[in-house]
Amino acid sequence: MLKARKPQRRKRNLRARAEKLWKGKLGVAGSSFMRDPKKLFRELSVRGIELNQQKLVTVVEDSNDAVTVLDFDGNIKAWNKRAEKIFGYSESEALKMTIFNLVPPRLKKETLNLLHDIKSGVLVKPFETKRVAKDGCIVNIRVTVTRLIQNEKIVAVATTERDVTEYNRWLAAIKELPQRIILAQEKERSHISQEIHSDFGQSLMALKMFVCMSATEFVKENPELKLMFEKVKDQLTRIIDKARDLSHKLAPPSLKYIGLVEAIKKLVESAGYYNKLKVHFVHRKMGDVSFESKGIIIYRIVQESLNNISKHAKATETWVKAQCRNSQFSLEISDNGKGFDPAKISHTRCLGLDLMKEQAALIHGTLSIESLIGKGTKIKVIVPIKERSKK
Numbered sequence: 001m002l003k004a005r006k007p008q009r010r011k012r013n014l015r016a017r018a019e020k021l022w023k024g025k026l027g028v029a030g031s032s033f034m035r036d037p038k039k040l041f042r043e044l045s046v047r048g049i050e051l052n053q054q055k056l057v058t059v060v061e062d063s064n065d066a067v068t069v070l071d072f073d074g075n076i077k078a079w080n081k082r083a084e085k086i087f088g089y090s091e092s093e094a095l096k097m098t099i100f101n102l103v104p105p106r107l108k109k110e111t112l113n114l115l116h117d118i119k120s121g122v123l124v125k126p127f128e129t130k131r132v133a134k135d136g137c138i139v140n141i142r143v144t145v146t147r148l149i150q151n152e153k154i155v156a157v158a159t160t161e162r163d164v165t166e167y168n169r170w171l172a173a174i175k176e177l178p179q180r181i182i183l184a185q186e187k188e189r190s191h192i193s194q195e196i197h198s199d200f201g202q203s204l205m206a207l208k209m210f211v212c213m214s215a216t217e218f219v220k221e222n223p224e225l226k227l228m229f230e231k232v233k234d235q236l237t238r239i240i241d242k243a244r245d246l247s248h249k250l251a252p253p254s255l256k257y258i259g260l261v262e263a264i265k266k267l268v269e270s271a272g273y274y275n276k277l278k279v280h281f282v283h284r285k286m287g288d289v290s291f292e293s294k295g296i297i298i299y300r301i302v303q304e305s306l307n308n309i310s311k312h313a314k315a316t317e318t319w320v321k322a323q324c325r326n327s328q329f330s331l332e333i334s335d336n337g338k339g340f341d342p343a344k345i346s347h348t349r350c351l352g353l354d355l356m357k358e359q360a361a362l363i364h365g366t367l368s369i370e371s372l373i374g375k376g377t378k379i380k381v382i383v384p385i386k387e388r389s390k391k
């Protein structure tokens with residue numbers, strides 16, 4: 001007997017729960033569905049979804065989003081389990097509150113206007129905002145608003161609110177990732193450069209001095225070894241030069257000591273010399289600004305652009321133009337080479353251009369590429385910059 005009655009009792013409980021939600025919590029707004037819930041389920045059935053009232057209650061209650069219902073004074077009329085979890089208020093607490101208990105003071109007027117807009121029929125798109133939880137923490141939420149209509153009149157507002165605090169943090173971290181990689185790369189380059197310069201370079205210098213000193217002694221007694229010692233010294237000098245060159249490429253000391261203009265000039269001259277290119281470097285008003293840490297990034301962009309010209313362009317002439325005007329630094333690196341179609345670049349194989357864009361973004365600038373087959377390539381960079389205060 002008992003067994004036979006159990007499902008019925010369960011059914012009654014569920015029905016009571018459903019009624020509580022639709023009638024009690026939603027108040028007037030829910031009552032039309034209570035009178036004719038079949039209407040809603042009919043619509044859902046048309047779309048092939050078979051739901052009954054209890055299941056719908058469970059959907060709202062177990063939703064992964066906070067679901068709330070408000071009247072137009074902001075009184076909270078419904079509050080599901082997820083809302084309890086996100087904002088920390090139990091259902092019984094929330095039903096005695098208004099939405100304004102959850103809105104940060106500076107957003108109160110905005111929320112009031114929003115309720116007013118919804119009441120007067122404005123369709124509100126999903127938006128992001130902030131709420132204050134019971135423990136005082138700020139929660140970032142994405143809100144979707146639904147108007148609850150009865151007798152062709154908007155009677156309340158239902159909202160689904162998703163906690164996007166973690167998601168936003170994660171998104172910001174992902175966005176910053178390339179720039180953090182660039183900074184880590186610069187740090188690592190500077191470290192390797194110092195190691196090569198001080199440790200490896202100094203050891204090579206010491207070795208060269210030792211060879212020179214020993215050579216004097218040995219050659220006195222064995223003149224036939226003179227040529228061999230000369231060759232060893234030459235070889236050592238070449239290795240030392242290479243090490244110094246590598247160390248400078250990794251972290252150009254010239255930037256610190258001679259400034260960005262001279263450092264770029266050296267880069268351009270060296271590109272011209274090694275690639276048999278006619279190079280032009282023009283600059284205007286570069287002394288009026290302080291580049292600070294942006295200098296190394298601008299230097300890297302010029303370096304990669306010139307690398308690309310030497311590797312791919314088959315150019316005979318290159319122009320580098322740099323100028324500062326109205327708190328803006330602009331840079332153009334162009335060539336008269338074979339050009340390419342930027343839309344056809346493989347972003348998995350080629351990193352240089354993408355990295356340059358990230359480097360420009362890192363210093364709050366923009367980088368654009370103009371290239372046409374047979375017409376050469378132009379890289380344009382714009383960076384906001386602080387002008388030195390004129391005394």
Ligand SMILES: Nc1ncnc2c1ncn2[C@@H]1O[C@H](COP(=O)(O)OP(=O)(O)OP(=O)(O)O)[C@@H](O)[C@H]1O
Pocket residue numbers: 308309311312313314335337338339340345349350351352353354377
């Ligand atoms: N100045 C240029 N002239 C002609 N083609 C160019 C020029 N700059 C870039 N390209 C083309 O664009 C492609 C992408 O350049 P990107 O610098 O991204 O990669 P990469 O130079 O091939 O390799 P890396 O990742 O080592 O820089 C090049 O492979 C080349 O085809």
Ligand SMILES: [Mg+2]
Pocket residue numbers: 304307308351352353
């Ligand atoms: Mg490249």
